[in-house]
Amino acid sequence: MKLVRLRAIARKEFLHVFRDRLSLAIAVALPLILIIIFGFALSFDVKHVPLVVWDQSETQLSRELISQFTGSPYFRLVDYARNYPELERAVDSGQALLALVISRDFAAHLESGRPAAVQLIADGGDSNTATIALGYANAVARGFSQQIAVQQVQQQRGLTLQPPIDLRPRVWFNADLESRNYIIPGLIAVIMMVIAAILTSLTIAREWERGTMEQLIATPVRGIELVLGKLIPYFVVGMFDVLLAVLMTELVFQVPLRGNILLLFGTAAVFLSGALSIGMLISILTRNQLLATQLAMVLTFLPADLLSGFLSPIENMPRAIQLVTYFVPARYFVTLLRSIYLKGVGVNVLAWEAATLLTFCSLTVAVALLCFRKKLA
Amino acid sequence: MIERIRRMLVKEFLQALRDYRMRSTIFLLPLIQVLVFGYAVTTDVKHVALAVYDLDNTVASRDLISRFAGSGYFEIVNYVYDDAAARSLLDHGSVRLVLRINAGFQADLAAGRVAQVQALLDGSDSNTAGIVLNYSNEIVGQANFDALVDRVTRVLGTFQRPGQADLQTRAWFNENLESRNFFVPGVIALIVTLITLMLTSIAVVREYEIGTIEQIMVTPIRPIEFILGKTVPFALIGFADVLLITAVGVYWFEVPIRGSIPLLLLATGLYLLTSLGVGLLISTISRTQQQALMTSFLFFAPAILLSGFVFPIANMPPVVQWLTYLNPLRYFLVIIRGIFLKGVGLQILWPQMVALTIIGVLTFTLAVRRFHKTLT
Numbered sequence: 001m002k003l004v005r006l007r008a009i010a011r012k013e014f015l016h017v018f019r020d021r022l023s024l025a026i027a028v029a030l031p032l033i034l035i036i037i038f039g040f041a042l043s044f045d046v047k048h049v050p051l052v053v054w055d056q057s058e059t060q061l062s063r064e065l066i067s068q069f070t071g072s073p074y075f076r077l078v079d080y081a082r083n084y085p086e087l088e089r090a091v092d093s094g095q096a097l098l099a100l101v102i103s104r105d106f107a108a109h110l111e112s113g114r115p116a117a118v119q120l121i122a123d124g125g126d127s128n129t130a131t132i133a134l135g136y137a138n139a140v141a142r143g144f145s146q147q148i149a150v151q152q153v154q155q156q157r158g159l160t161l162q163p164p165i166d167l168r169p170r171v172w173f174n175a176d177l178e179s180r181n182y183i184i185p186g187l188i189a190v191i192m193m194v195i196a197a198i199l200t201s202l203t204i205a206r207e208w209e210r211g212t213m214e215q216l217i218a219t220p221v222r223g224i225e226l227v228l229g230k231l232i233p234y235f236v237v238g239m240f241d242v243l244l245a246v247l248m249t250e251l252v253f254q255v256p257l258r259g260n261i262l263l264l265f266g267t268a269a270v271f272l273s274g275a276l277s278i279g280m281l282i283s284i285l286t287r288n289q290l291l292a293t294q295l296a297m298v299l300t301f302l303p304a305d306l307l308s309g310f311l312s313p314i315e316n317m318p319r320a321i322q323l324v325t326y327f328v329p330a331r332y333f334v335t336l337l338r339s340i341y342l343k344g345v346g347v348n349v350l351a352w353e354a355a356t357l358l359t360f361c362s363l364t365v366a367v368a369l370l371c372f373r374k375k376l377a
Numbered sequence: 378m379i380e381r382i383r384r385m386l387v388k389e390f391l392q393a394l395r396d397y398r399m400r401s402t403i404f405l406l407p408l409i410q411v412l413v414f415g416y417a418v419t420t421d422v423k424h425v426a427l428a429v430y431d432l433d434n435t436v437a438s439r440d441l442i443s444r445f446a447g448s449g450y451f452e453i454v455n456y457v458y459d460d461a462a463a464r465s466l467l468d469h470g471s472v473r474l475v476l477r478i479n480a481g482f483q484a485d486l487a488a489g490r491v492a493q494v495q496a497l498l499d500g501s502d503s504n505t506a507g508i509v510l511n512y513s514n515e516i517v518g519q520a521n522f523d524a525l526v527d528r529v530t531r532v533l534g535t536f537q538r539p540g541q542a543d544l545q546t547r548a549w550f551n552e553n554l555e556s557r558n559f560f561v562p563g564v565i566a567l568i569v570t571l572i573t574l575m576l577t578s579i580a581v582v583r584e585y586e587i588g589t590i591e592q593i594m595v596t597p598i599r600p601i602e603f604i605l606g607k608t609v610p611f612a613l614i615g616f617a618d619v620l621l622i623t624a625v626g627v628y629w630f631e632v633p634i635r636g637s638i639p640l641l642l643l644a645t646g647l648y649l650l651t652s653l654g655v656g657l658l659i660s661t662i663s664r665t666q667q668q669a670l671m672t673s674f675l676f677f678a679p680a681i682l683l684s685g686f687v688f689p690i691a692n693m694p695p696v697v698q699w700l701t702y703l704n705p706l707r708y709f710l711v712i713i714r715g716i717f718l719k720g721v722g723l724q725i726l727w728p729q730m731v732a733l734t735i736i737g738v739l740t741f742t743l744a745v746r747r748f749h750k751t752l753t
Binding site: 020022023026027029030033034037038040041042043044045046047048050091092093094097110115116117118119120121122123124125126127128129130131132134135136137138139141142143145146148149150153164165166167168169170171172173174175177178179181182194198199202206209210286288289290291293294295297298302306307311312313315316317318320321335338339342343345349 | 396398399402403405406409410413414416417418419421422423424426441465467468469470486489491492493494495496497498499500501502503504505506507508510511512513514515517518519520521522524525526528529541543544545546547548549550551552553554555556558559571575576579583586587662663665666667668670671672674675678679682683687688689691692693694697711714718719721725
């Protein structure tokens with residue numbers, strides 16, 4: 001490998017990248033747009049769930065239960081239904097996600113010490129929101145029961161009571177349970193995969209498609225110089241994106257960065273080289289830009305998005321899929337990012353992830369080089 | 378004219394499907410997406426890893442622990458005996474929750490004092506942590522109720538057991554609250570957008586990039602024929618993918634389809650006007666396949682994220698919620714999920730169909746106009 005030739009290739013590729021203003025602008029704007037959307041607009045936090053109530057009991061006790069629901073920040077009373085069709089329409093049209101039906105004998109049952117039935121119907125279409133909303137509703141009903149019990153005992157015996165067990169939650173790493181603190185660090189991994197997928201996957205396929213590859217082969221340039229030379233400019237663009245993303249997280253969204261910033265950029269550099277080499281590998285193997293694009297989507301962007309634990313925790317996936325995720329490099333990087341950001345832990349805790357990431361990266365670079373040599377021959 | 382369009386269609390189909398790798402990607406991509414969304418994207422929180430940190434070690438503390446273990450929500454994976462061990466488990470992410478019961482728990486309960494229990498939560502995944510907190514509150518709430526009754530009975534001898542509001546929950550449209558019923562139908566929207574947008578924009582731009590556009594210009598083909606040739610094949614591929622995903626969803630994942638499939642295809646057709654239109658628009662501003670790909674992505678990513686596909690629109694800030702009314706995917710998803718899960722028809726979905734038609738016709742006309750200009 002000669003440094004002169006490597007530099008020449010890198011320079012040529014830099015020119016390609018910087019001359020194409022539209023692509024470059026998108027490569028910089030896309031991460032920003034993604035971060036802004038994720039940071040400002042998207043959230044799993046369930047609040048103000050629209051609720052419709054059908055109160056058949058119409059007693060002081062039933063109104064008390066309803067006011068416990070409306071008093072909680074998680075529910076928003078949108079309407080009272082007077083019969084079943086009204087209730088059904090509210091849920092069918094999506095006006096309400098939850099419907100609370102308080103039975104006619106609610107108060108009588110409570111007063112005589114029997115379980116008083118309350119029916120809660122959830123629109124299960126969005127299963128996540130429904131699960132969380134049902135959890136909140138359970139908590140409200142539990143609190144109501146407790147309050148009634150205490151009141152009844154007080155009325156009967158003139159005792160004052162407190163709930164015996166006091167559960168004190170202490171949330172570590174993300175005290176206010178902000179979903180943005182969870183999502184944004186992981187997003188950095190996804191952004192880098194996107195860059196790799198849409199920038200590098202085309203670079204060698206383009207040379208083949210336009211016929212300029214023959215000209216390159218005719219020069220004394222070697223495979224390793226060509227591949228590395230082509231990687232360097234995209235690496236620079238990618239690292240610039242990481243820098244932008246980290247700055248945005250810090251300045252705009254104030255996600256706490258508790259760990260070592262050098263470790264953050266170090267692992268990012270390792271992951272980026274691996275991701276870019278995958279893109280390069282796809283490009284080498286397909287020699288067709290359209291095909292490379294589609295493959296890059298399936299092999300890089302999709303797993304980084306869905307199988308890395310970025311959106312949904314890996315431990316909830318079925319066993320077989322969990323095994324697959326071990327081969328998704330973004331998995332390790334997402335864990336690293338979150339741990340560095342929120343937990344502030346260092347290499348001692350993250351050794352396994354860091355080592356795996358390093359191995360993966362060296363492997364893909366090596367395979368990309370090997371494949372290129374074979375394709376040429 | 379019919380003859381020219383037919384030739385153009387044949388050429389495009391040949392080009393799109395000639396390469397066996399391309400053939401397989403066009404149909405593999407949707408399959409992989411459906412499988413991943415059906416299996417991997419699950420927001421169901423079960424078997425949460427729990428570590429017990431029991432400093433009391435009495436009948437009462439063990440009773441509370443067994444309530445957690447028996448709830449079905451938690452799985453005790455570890456017992457710890459000091460702060461450092463608890464901290465390390467949370468640091469490594471091996472458990473989500475450490476339940477710390479202080480010494481004197483049973484004594485406090487017996488003496489009628491408030492007994493403190495600490496729940497140490499890993500909050501980094503805020504969504505899961507919120508659900509875990511809900512579960513814990515529910516379990517402790519029930520324990521409290523029982524302890525209260527117990528205590529009163531002990532102090533006062535007999536007394537009338539208080540009534541309880543018995544919350545019976547039922548989920549409509551998705552009885553077991555399975556994530557896949559929410560996500561798998563949505564994949565239709567995702568795939569139709571991805572395939573038609575990228576294939577259309579790239580198919581046009583490739584002619585520029587490899588120079589064959591000049592050859593097409595010298596043929597007697599008219600712009601509208603060219604446009605049809607560049608869109609109809611991908612629309613057909615889009616329809617095929619819709620049927621493919623529906624089949625896999627229904628027969629493999631057992632996602633219910635309660636509404637009408639013809640209505641689903643009609644909605645797909647209306648939506649295709651928009652996505653093909655945007656694909657054409659992108660091809661008018663891009664000169665290389667890379668530019669087309671990146672511009673497509675620039676449209677695709679926000680459109681998917683702000684459609685309600687994964688993140689509910691109701692959780693977005695009001696301004697963004699207004700913006701989503703411009704997003705055709707939003708309407709398409711409501712229609713798809715309405716047809717699959719709720720089994721509703723036009724009498725409920727007509728506003729969405731109208732919105733799709735308006736956006737579709739506007740986009741497609743605009744695209745055809747601009748395209749005419751760039752071609753001549």
